[in-house]
Amino acid sequence: MNNAGTILILFFALSFLAGSVVMLFRNKALTRAVTILFAAVHLGFTLYCWYHLDETALGYFTFDRIGVLLMSVLSILTITTVYHGFIYVKNDAPKAYAIYHTALIALVTAMSGAYLANGMTIVWIFVEATTLAVAALIYHDRTALALEATWKYVFVCSVGIALAYIGILFLGFTVGDARLLHLSFASVSEIARLADPLYLKIAFVFVLIGYSTKMGLFPMHTVTVDAHTVAPPPVSAFISTTLMNVGFLAIFRIYALFSATSILPFMNHVLILSGMLSLLVSSGYMLKAKHNKRMLAYSSMENMGIVAIALGIGGIGYYAAILHIVLHSFTKAGLFYQIGQSYKVMGTYQLDESGNYMNLYPAGATALLLGLLCITAIPPSGMFISEILLLKAMVVRGDYFYLIMTAALLCFVMYALLTRVLHIVYSQPRGIKSELHERVNSWQTVSQFILFGIVIFICFVQPAPFRQLLEGIVGGLPK
Amino acid sequence: MNVLLVILFAITLIYLSITERFRIYATLIGLQGVLLFVLAFLELETITLGTLLFVAIETLVFKVIMVPYLLLRIIRKTGIERVHEKALPGFYSILFVSAGLLLSIVISFSMNTTPRNMIHFIVSFFAIYTGLFLIISHKKIFAHLIGFLVIENAVLLLSLAIGSQIPMLINMGILLDIFVSVLILGIFVMRLKQHTHELTMLKDE
Numbered sequence: 001m002n003n004a005g006t007i008l009i010l011f012f013a014l015s016f017l018a019g020s021v022v023m024l025f026r027n028k029a030l031t032r033a034v035t036i037l038f039a040a041v042h043l044g045f046t047l048y049c050w051y052h053l054d055e056t057a058l059g060y061f062t063f064d065r066i067g068v069l070l071m072s073v074l075s076i077l078t079i080t081t082v083y084h085g086f087i088y089v090k091n092d093a094p095k096a097y098a099i100y101h102t103a104l105i106a107l108v109t110a111m112s113g114a115y116l117a118n119g120m121t122i123v124w125i126f127v128e129a130t131t132l133a134v135a136a137l138i139y140h141d142r143t144a145l146a147l148e149a150t151w152k153y154v155f156v157c158s159v160g161i162a163l164a165y166i167g168i169l170f171l172g173f174t175v176g177d178a179r180l181l182h183l184s185f186a187s188v189s190e191i192a193r194l195a196d197p198l199y200l201k202i203a204f205v206f207v208l209i210g211y212s213t214k215m216g217l218f219p220m221h222t223v224t225v226d227a228h229t230v231a232p233p234p235v236s237a238f239i240s241t242t243l244m245n246v247g248f249l250a251i252f253r254i255y256a257l258f259s260a261t262s263i264l265p266f267m268n269h270v271l272i273l274s275g276m277l278s279l280l281v282s283s284g285y286m287l288k289a290k291h292n293k294r295m296l297a298y299s300s301m302e303n304m305g306i307v308a309i310a311l312g313i314g315g316i317g318y319y320a321a322i323l324h325i326v327l328h329s330f331t332k333a334g335l336f337y338q339i340g341q342s343y344k345v346m347g348t349y350q351l352d353e354s355g356n357y358m359n360l361y362p363a364g365a366t367a368l369l370l371g372l373l374c375i376t377a378i379p380p381s382g383m384f385i386s387e388i389l390l391l392k393a394m395v396v397r398g399d400y401f402y403l404i405m406t407a408a409l410l411c412f413v414m415y416a417l418l419t420r421v422l423h424i425v426y427s428q429p430r431g432i433k434s435e436l437h438e439r440v441n442s443w444q445t446v447s448q449f450i451l452f453g454i455v456i457f458i459c460f461v462q463p464a465p466f467r468q469l470l471e472g473i474v475g476g477l478p479k
Numbered sequence: 480m481n482v483l484l485v486i487l488f489a490i491t492l493i494y495l496s497i498t499e500r501f502r503i504y505a506t507l508i509g510l511q512g513v514l515l516f517v518l519a520f521l522e523l524e525t526i527t528l529g530t531l532l533f534v535a536i537e538t539l540v541f542k543v544i545m546v547p548y549l550l551l552r553i554i555r556k557t558g559i560e561r562v563h564e565k566a567l568p569g570f571y572s573i574l575f576v577s578a579g580l581l582l583s584i585v586i587s588f589s590m591n592t593t594p595r596n597m598i599h600f601i602v603s604f605f606a607i608y609t610g611l612f613l614i615i616s617h618k619k620i621f622a623h624l625i626g627f628l629v630i631e632n633a634v635l636l637l638s639l640a641i642g643s644q645i646p647m648l649i650n651m652g653i654l655l656d657i658f659v660s661v662l663i664l665g666i667f668v669m670r671l672k673q674h675t676h677e678l679t680m681l682k683d684e
Binding site for chain 2: 128131132151154155158159161162163165166169173196198199
């Protein structure tokens with residue numbers, strides 16, 4: 001076993017230990033200390049991965065560029081989510097407090113495993129583990145709505161994961177021997193070139209549909225929307241970003257695996273179709289959204305649609321897809337933290353009952369406006385760069401139909417988000433009197449400003465190492 | 480022998496898609512478990528004690544005993560005996576399921592494979608179709624659960640088509656999946672029954 005393997009085992013062991021200590025002792029102070037320590041260990045492990053890029057650990061994990069990039073996003077968002085989680089569950093009973101943090105630790109660990117796994121079966125096992133961990137988090141508030149959302153999430157994700165598994169089994173048929181299934185992506189890639197294209201197509205479709213439950217793409221998007229709506233805001237921030245990235249990565253890896261085969265045009269068409277439908281459905285629902293968190297949930301679906309389209313378009317679209325997924329993670333997490341604070345201040349998630357936020361909590365309202373700017377990809381948002389690159393890729397390829405469709409649907413999305421967020425910030429609530437429910441300390445909004453700051457920074461400066469990293473990730477894909 | 484068992488499995492699928500009594504659902508799921516155990520046993524080229532034990536736990540313990548037991552327990556606790564609100568009448572169900580079988584045959588025949596795999600493919604595709612059909616065409620969550628279990632059985636049937644040398648990792652994956660099914664059955668359905676048999680609270684207005 002090499003050093004990387006030892007460190008990886010150490011990381012998993014420490015995660016297990018942290019979760020066990022939290023669950024066994026059920027002491028709030030100890031839980032906070034252990035969770036902070038866990039976040040620090042995760043950050044340290046991510047830094048280790050950066051210094052040991054492309055090393056393989058235990059035969060089943062590789063610290064490749066895209067895995068480590070998404071691990072870094074996860075590390076940053078773990079810190080902010082842990083912080084906002086402490087605030088959200090501070091009044092909970094010790095048992096609920098412990099369950100929340102144990103599930104959070106388990107979720108972060110499972111997502112890390114899924115990012116770094118170098119074989120489809122390992123990815124699948126970790127994705128299944130994320131479903132179990134996140135179920136406990138969605139059900140945290142123990143309400144009837146939480147129960148329904150959790151049931152739907154676990155059920156549909158399980159169906160989706162079973163379908164993804166069928167895709168993996170077809171991968172077994174393509175390589176001719178099930179024993180090869182645990183081999184790394186690179187090994188299977190060699191064999192896939194010689195495989196029957198029909199088997200590859202079936203495998204891809206099943207994997208895409210299956211992992212769409214995690215990525216939130218049409219037609220498996222409904223459960224993630226429900227889960228976002230009901231889960232505690234810090235958890236919604238996680239489900240909407242890092243967990244969706246898990247789904248994206250699983251699909252991306254299969255895409256990269258098959259990109260050197262004859263089914264590349266087929267995969268591109270399927271991805272564009274799925275992305276367009278996601279964009280269409282999400283824009284429609286955003287126009288009629290009456291629940292603030294549900295609106296953000298559909299926004300996540302819309303952004304995943306953009307990522308799928310960018311992947312399907314190819315060329316500079318690949319670069320745009322990776323950039324978009326990173327920037328969306330920071331933006332959406334910040335927005336969910338902020339909408340959670342707005343609930344404290346206004347006492348509601350209902351759009352009609354929301355309003356006057358600028359007067360009630362100016363710092364939060366400013367953060368919300370900044371988040372709105374970022375998510376609608378209006379300059380100086382970094383997401384403007386990724387979206388303009390996508391549109392450019394369409395022009396380069398001469399896909400004017402997709403260009404017009406995407407631009408038109410993005411206009412609907414922008415209109416829906418602008419009217420709703422501006423109503424929350426400046427208008428008076430409809431039918432009720434605006435009043436302050438709970439005061440929020442301005443320091444609690446700092447993390448949102450930092451996250452939006454990163455997104456804005458990327459609009460002006462894309463540091464050379466960051467650019468090279470993204471180019472390195474998409475370098476192996478067809479030009 | 481194998482072909483006969485797989486065909487029998489397909490017949491249970493047709494029965495599942497048209498029946499309305501929950502007890503029959505539970506019985507048929509148990510029967511599918513028995514068929515899968517015998518199939519898995521016959522597929523084993525080299526029987527070691529470990530492999531046999533694994534297959535027995537996976538099929539007999541979970542699929543034949545535990546899952547039907549939990550299903551029957553849910554029926555007893557909830558008191559619901561049959562599907563009252565099907566989105567589709569029985570006649571249309573038969574039409575849809577027949578179309579699904581035809582589709583599975585067409586897809587499988589278009590694949591370049593051995594005759595042995597062909598029959599596995601047809602019935603596995605048909606099982607996936609039936610599972611999804613049960614989920615889509617019924618309103619009660621109990622029927623959704625049966626649909627999920629049918630898809631799980633399709634996965635196992637398909638994995639048997641790959642060959643007997645299924646790596647331990649895949650076995651682990653299947654076991655994890657079964658664990659999730661038991662979790663869904665054991666925890667959530669029992670809690671959900673206190674609130675509703677249908678899921679309609681979360682929706683866009």
